[in-house]
Amino acid sequence: MIVKDSIKELLGLETEISEIEYSKHGLKRHLEKRKHYDVLKYLNHIKDIIENPDYVGLNTNGNKMALEYVKCYKKNILLVLKINRTKDKFFITSMYSINDYKLNNRKFSGRLRKVDKK
Numbered sequence: 001m002i003v004k005d006s007i008k009e010l011l012g013l014e015t016e017i018s019e020i021e022y023s024k025h026g027l028k029r030h031l032e033k034r035k036h037y038d039v040l041k042y043l044n045h046i047k048d049i050i051e052n053p054d055y056v057g058l059n060t061n062g063n064k065m066a067l068e069y070v071k072c073y074k075k076n077i078l079l080v081l082k083i084n085r086t087k088d089k090f091f092i093t094s095m096y097s098i099n100d101y102k103l104n105n106r107k108f109s110g111r112l113r114k115v116d117k118k
Contacts, residue, residue, distance in 0.1 A: 001050045003067065003081070003090055010113055011058045011067070017083060020050060022092035036096045042077050046092070049079050055103070057112040066093070070112060076103050 002018040055070040067081040075097040106112040
């Protein structure tokens with residue numbers, strides 16, 4: 001899986017890094033530890049979320065940066081990607097549901113942008 005150039009362009013992200021890696025087992029353990037049980041059933045949808053997101057965003061906190069992919073199923077599922085500088089790859093760090101109120105606030109503030117379906 002990769003971060004598409006069209007997503008990078010939409011977010012104004014300038015990086016050559018595109019490849020995404022994750023450990024399904026490690027992510028599942030993380031979700032269970034954080035009690036994100038409601039999103040466990042969406043683990044098999046990660047490829048769909050990455051390839052066909054409804055919204056994407058860039059969360060910058062100090063010198064750290066995370067990409068956010070949102071796909072709206074019965075729940076709004078947010079997938080978080082960060083850059084692993086030693087491997088020059090993105091990796092999936094977390095996945096959780098966000099309610100409609102938070103989704104709308106992030107859209108209104110410009111933190112999330114709608115992805116045009118082509």
